[in-house]
Amino acid sequence: MTSDLIARLGEIVGPRYVSGHAEERYLYSMDQGTMPPAAPDAVVMPKNTEEVRQVVRLANELKTPVVPMGAGLVLSGLTRALKGGIIVDMKRMNHIIEVNPKSRYAVVEGGVSQGMLQAYLKKHHPELKHSMPDAPPIATLAGNVCIHGSGHLSVLGGSHSDMLTGMEVVLPTGEIVRTGSCSVAGQWFARSPLPDLSGLFMGWSGTTGIVTKLGIKLFPSYKHNDVLVFVAEDADLMPEIISRLTSTQVAEDMTPWMTPKPEWARGFLHINIAYGAHTKKELTFKRNLLQASVREYADQKIAGFLPLPPPQKGRFLKIPSPDLARFADLRKGGGFEYVGAIMAIEKFADAYRAGLAIAEKYQVSYSLGARIIGAGHCMMFFFAYAFNRADAEDVRRASDALEATNTAALDMGGIPWKAEEPAQKQIIEKMDPETFALMEKIRGVLDPNGIMNPGNWEK
């Protein structure tokens, strides 16, 4: 059956772009996180939407699972083939199709990476930028949108899924559909005012279709950029501080961070606040607004802005931030995973304390932080743990810590983000049964043969 599958996939994409060899099956069986390997039967790399459609139709015919994959960097094992089948690696679909500078959107294929678009815009449209996540630049735009990712413009523009303007998707039954304005007008400027069908494909962990194109919002790229670092000692103040800072509506990105390394940072709560402007005068005006919003704390001498001379700001202005990558190698084994929980801002102190307690209990190297989404509408609070992949005991401790963190996040009213398969089950347990029933109904309609990334979002 496997050799037949490989042969038939080869007929669709060409023999160079399909493999059932042990090497590929091994490499595609895992990501950098703690989830155990689950190998596919085949890996295929289509080059266009039609090839994706044919792969999906073949999978239906053979009743073989299909797992869509961007860069495979999700860390929570969502692109593992839990029930075998075909991993559809989208990296060959890497064309930037259109940039509309006036309506500020870009249309890209499903395998275009964050780094590709960033470089393209810098070269061809330096007045524009998109919201980069703090993932390695090879992470794909489609993957990040589909997991409701966030990034360096998330205070300004919300989650990356909020920045989506439309999609082209190959459904589990092989139809090619478009969502948003491109389904009517040919341009990719908005999802409204139509029924928002894009929601059928975001947050579903690849169980409802394969995104082959997407439109995303672009934003002004400023000539002048700055970052402020606010420092406090009392976690209970953080929700109000965040609320005040976001109320100014001038920040592009706000990322609280709490880490025991370097030693000087231990116990302090920092917030990096990035903002930009067309002129220095405008930049100063925005800085003054941000500072005025939390002046009360500085006057009370209980919190304030770290004095950073311009040369020291460079590391904080890098996009993506190099700090998480540095942390990922803290244990010198390349293992790194985190629970990112989407939660309300007022849960900040609870989340912080829970993270400290879990790190202490499981003796894991930790970094805690958050990315603020929108004008303080919610946050992605992350509990990151580094481990040495070559050290089984280290991996186990991190895995236990992650599980405990998922539980803690749910208990305090948060929702684990891009949840791995066990965490999905934890979420389902908490979910309104009617909501889950609707999810199952939708999936039953879209994917009657149950071929799309099975094992995810299942009881």
Add this chain to the structure above:
Amino acid sequence: MHTKKTPIKFDPDLCVKCETTACLMNCQYIEFADRAEARAEKLKINEGKDSRVLHECLTCYACQEYCPFGNNPFYLLVERQEEKGILPAPKPIVEEQLRMMGPKGRLTKAPVSSPVVNMCTFPMLTGCVRGKLFEGASVIVGTDIFCNVMWLHFAKNSTIRERVPKMIDNIMSFYLSDADTNEMVCFHDECYGTYTSVADAYGIDVPFTPIHPFDFYNQRLDALKAHIKPLNAKIVYQRPCSNRLCPETDSTLDEIFEKIGADRVPRKYDRKTALCCGGVPRAHQRDEFADELVEKNIDDMLTTGATYCVFNCPFCMSTLGQEVADQGLMPILVSDLIQIALGD
């Protein structure tokens, strides 16, 4: 173990007899209705009472220079701020920097030979120690030999008292005790101020001889006279707060500039009326005030037609360098300007 605090060297009678109250009347950042008010505020400080000066002080060190009796008005002011818990900056900002700049115990004994150049906590500037100017120099650097004078900006005399003796001990035990010299060239004159002015006022023994960078450069230029190609350039000088602790060295800088053909163009905010670079008020959360200072200062620089903005203090250059560059002035350290004249 309780260690008795050595009081700041200060004579209240000198203040009482003072007929000018120069320390406060010359202050560029706090206004007084008249000398009577300034004197009243000064006496409050002397007597350990609250004074608005303790709250409004920019901590620019200038009153140390203005005092005609060398009576350490600034050190006393900082002492009073700390006694009263009057924090110029928010506590977490101070506490985090205290840790950041604290000794790390990372030194290892290393042979050094004259001239030994102390780069304080500026490891990124060790490349400045090069060429004929610093021929044969040994460099020492790091938070384990940090002069710690910056705590004067944060009402932390206690930290100076606690850490400076340790730094001195480190300098001696790791470097100078086995060296061929008892002299240490301070790359930044804040270190020189520590081991001269601060040490004297706080009763801290210094077993080595600190050499001010200007004195070192000046002597080297005499030795390297044949190599000097005069710059024939106009310069403006950003005099730092640290130089207020050793004002006598400012005339040496004039000699240096003359030797290398740099014309220090007179301007409003140089010498005794030098303005703060803006870095410290930003730490005190007074960014808008810092902006005003920077604007006034650079506007003043631009009236001179100078090519270079010369810095003595690396922190001033870090704070102000980009701003002056944006306005067309080339930011440069004194040592690097000399290197240009020497062809290095």
